[in-house]
Amino acid sequence: MQTSSSTIPIETTDFQPEWESKGNSGHFLEKGKIDLSHGEILYIEDLVVSFDGFKAIKGLTLDILSGELRCIIGPNGAGKTTMMDVITGKTGPRNAQVSGRVFLGQTIDLLKLKEPQIAQIGIGRKFQKPTVFENLKVWENLELARKSNKSWRVALTAKVNQDAIEDMEKTLLQIGLEKEAYIPAGELSHGQKQRLEIGMLLMQKPELLLLDEPAAGMTDEETMQLADLLNQLRGTCSIVVVEHDMEFVSALSGETGIVTVLAEGAVLAQGTMEHVKNDPAVIESYLGR
Numbered sequence: 001m002q003t004s005s006s007t008i009p010i011e012t013t014d015f016q017p018e019w020e021s022k023g024n025s026g027h028f029l030e031k032g033k034i035d036l037s038h039g040e041i042l043y044i045e046d047l048v049v050s051f052d053g054f055k056a057i058k059g060l061t062l063d064i065l066s067g068e069l070r071c072i073i074g075p076n077g078a079g080k081t082t083m084m085d086v087i088t089g090k091t092g093p094r095n096a097q098v099s100g101r102v103f104l105g106q107t108i109d110l111l112k113l114k115e116p117q118i119a120q121i122g123i124g125r126k127f128q129k130p131t132v133f134e135n136l137k138v139w140e141n142l143e144l145a146r147k148s149n150k151s152w153r154v155a156l157t158a159k160v161n162q163d164a165i166e167d168m169e170k171t172l173l174q175i176g177l178e179k180e181a182y183i184p185a186g187e188l189s190h191g192q193k194q195r196l197e198i199g200m201l202l203m204q205k206p207e208l209l210l211l212d213e214p215a216a217g218m219t220d221e222e223t224m225q226l227a228d229l230l231n232q233l234r235g236t237c238s239i240v241v242v243e244h245d246m247e248f249v250s251a252l253s254g255e256t257g258i259v260t261v262l263a264e265g266a267v268l269a270q271g272t273m274e275h276v277k278n279d280p281a282v283i284e285s286y287l288g289r
């Protein structure tokens with residue numbers, strides 16, 4: 001990609017997204033205003049989630065530090081998706097029986113917020129299947145994501161300011177798609193689409209990114225490219241990755257990163273990859289299968 005901002009065929013504007021919203025705690029929820037004074041971005045305590053009496057989460061307690069890249073592994077049915085659904089507000093007291101505490105930072109009670117509010121305060125989620133706009137160019141996908149609180153038609157026709165152009169260029173470099181900026185997203189490989197979708201989340205300046213099996217369906221090379229990207233993001237935002245691919249988890253956790261193993265709706269084990277892969281309970285319930 002040509003890196004000069006003048007090469008992007010878009011105009012400038014003073015477009016300012018209205019993303020502030022009022023939570024039911026009575027406080028205005030504002031991105032970048034998460035209270036990280038205790039070092040934790042996410043705190044889950046004794047969470048129980050039941051669907052018509054069936055307990056999918058059974059007393060889950062977990063905390064994620066600000067800037068941490070945490071991998072969560074576990075067998076099918078362990079409650080990983082349900083946990084992500086609760087954090088993002090897709091599942092909550094409105095559509096399930098939920099007890100316990102789920103806090104973003106020290107003060108934001110996620111169980112009291114709705115899905116759009118949670119997205120607005122800076123929790124971004126990527127589902128397993130890439131969802132990019134195939135007919136739009138790569139940069140247009142990033143631009144749409146930046147203005148995601150507008151309708152796509154308004155977002156695409158609105159003008160783009162200099163900051164946005166710099167953001168897009170930075171993100172294109174981060175996700176390794178600078179050469180593909182002007183091609184339709186539909187022409188990207190599966191791995192490139194996954195990276196583009198992560199770039200779309202990055203354009204929204206997330207505080208916490210939740211990635212659900214991002215390496216699924218990738219070649220070994222694409223998997224390691226994704227691991228490089230996520231390792232580079234370490235420290236810039238907090239990231240939770242749910243994954244089954246153990247090589248990918250090893251590449252993300254390294255020798256010191258914490259891996260959490262969920263089983264039957266609770267934490268079965270937690271520690272470095274070396275620690276959890278040698279834990280007899282983990283071998284029995286997951287790795288040995």
Ligand SMILES: Nc1ncnc2c1ncn2[C@@H]1O[C@H](COP(=O)(O)OP(=O)(O)OP(=O)(O)O)[C@@H](O)[C@H]1O
Binds near residue numbers: 055056074075077
């Ligand atoms: N809406 C729902 N209604 C009833 N049961 C549900 C619902 N959502 C999840 N469950 C059940 O809760 C349990 C946990 O499911 P969940 O999808 O969270 O597990 P998971 O760890 O993500 O599994 P996988 O690795 O297969 O994605 C499963 O037994 C599942 O069938």
